[in-house]
Amino acid sequence: MSLASGSLCVLLITIPSFPSSFGGEIWISAQHPALFHLLSHSHLLHIKSTTTSAKMLSKSLLFLASAALALGTPVERTVSCRAPMPDPSLPLTGGAAELPPPPAGLELKVIALGLGIQNYSCASVGADAVSTGALAMFYDISLLYPESGPNSLTIEKFNQLPAFALNHHAIPLHFNDSTVGRVEVASPGASLKRPFTRAAALDLGEEYGKLPFLGHHFFNTDGAPTFILRRGSFNVVAAKKASVPAPGSADPGPMGTGAVAWLALDAANSKGATFVYRVETAGGNSHGCSKAAGQDSTSYAAQYWFYGPKS
Numbered sequence: 001m002s003l004a005s006g007s008l009c010v011l012l013i014t015i016p017s018f019p020s021s022f023g024g025e026i027w028i029s030a031q032h033p034a035l036f037h038l039l040s041h042s043h044l045l046h047i048k049s050t051t052t053s054a055k056m057l058s059k060s061l062l063f064l065a066s067a068a069l070a071l072g073t074p075v076e077r078t079v080s081c082r083a084p085m086p087d088p089s090l091p092l093t094g095g096a097a098e099l100p101p102p103p104a105g106l107e108l109k110v111i112a113l114g115l116g117i118q119n120y121s122c123a124s125v126g127a128d129a130v131s132t133g134a135l136a137m138f139y140d141i142s143l144l145y146p147e148s149g150p151n152s153l154t155i156e157k158f159n160q161l162p163a164f165a166l167n168h169h170a171i172p173l174h175f176n177d178s179t180v181g182r183v184e185v186a187s188p189g190a191s192l193k194r195p196f197t198r199a200a201a202l203d204l205g206e207e208y209g210k211l212p213f214l215g216h217h218f219f220n221t222d223g224a225p226t227f228i229l230r231r232g233s234f235n236v237v238a239a240k241k242a243s244v245p246a247p248g249s250a251d252p253g254p255m256g257t258g259a260v261a262w263l264a265l266d267a268a269n270s271k272g273a274t275f276v277y278r279v280e281t282a283g284g285n286s287h288g289c290s291k292a293a294g295q296d297s298t299s300y301a302a303q304y305w306f307y308g309p310k311s
């Protein structure tokens, strides 16, 4: 299933003689068979749900419509479809170098927001900080991409999502209060026992709404970036293939350390996706090693684009 192919249709059912909350729109997106949206005319009822409950909702709406018809109440139905939207295109840094395009034969599977920490180690004062991995919670932002459904955003707003989340929401990890061996006491590391918080939506308030939980990002015991999404239906173990600096305009993060590089990651033999990009990064660069030797962590956010074989 491609995220980008197929047209988007809207079925509008209106029962003029009923209170406005009985009218509604069902969004049927060919590119997301799982996407059904019911929007009441009054906008009091705004439900964005999983396939099953949305199907039930659309069924009950059709039931209401047929009940109204049986009573001789007029029902208006309009279906409008528009042309397939162009494939979502990977953001560009606009700099001298860009990441390589996705390998041929792959399609976009999901776009995620990652919100977490980048970990570093300082061997001694004045040394170069060495990256020791990352931990992040992932949220599904595919349907916020422009023209992907009723809640989709402008491209500008979509691309500002990582910086907004980083600056307006706490990092959804369990932190370790200990300052022992920390380079920057104000930037704790994650709990080693239980780093991830509850698998719940990320509530970004009126600005962006609630982003559905998607999964986890961590480094496995071999030190490889790993992504477990949708309860393991994506099990992606990756290796860095290419890296380009984040644009100068990227959000430097709450401590002003700068945005981590954009990456292309190869994940051959993985489940669900075989190529991953980290783009639109905010924060995450190390605090440096001028203060102390030890472990360091910096909060960051980014968009992750997952590509896999066409299905």
Ligand SMILES: *[C@@H]1O[C@H](CO)[C@@H](O)[C@H](O)[C@H]1NC(C)=O
Pocket (backbone or CB within 6 Å): 119, 132, 133, 134, 135, 189, 190, 191, 192, 217, 218, 219, 220, 295, 297
């Ligand atoms: C840093 O990240 C690595 C890789 O995911 C993780 O194994 C480790 O527990 C993290 N350490 C801290 C202190 O956050």
Ligand SMILES: *[C@@H]1O[C@H](CO)[C@@H](O)[C@H](O)[C@H]1NC(C)=O
Pocket (backbone or CB within 6 Å): 176, 177, 178, 180, 181, 190, 191, 192, 193, 194
């Ligand atoms: C917290 O950090 C201290 C110091 O590094 C470590 O000894 C302890 O095991 C950590 N606790 C947890 C729960 O991660």
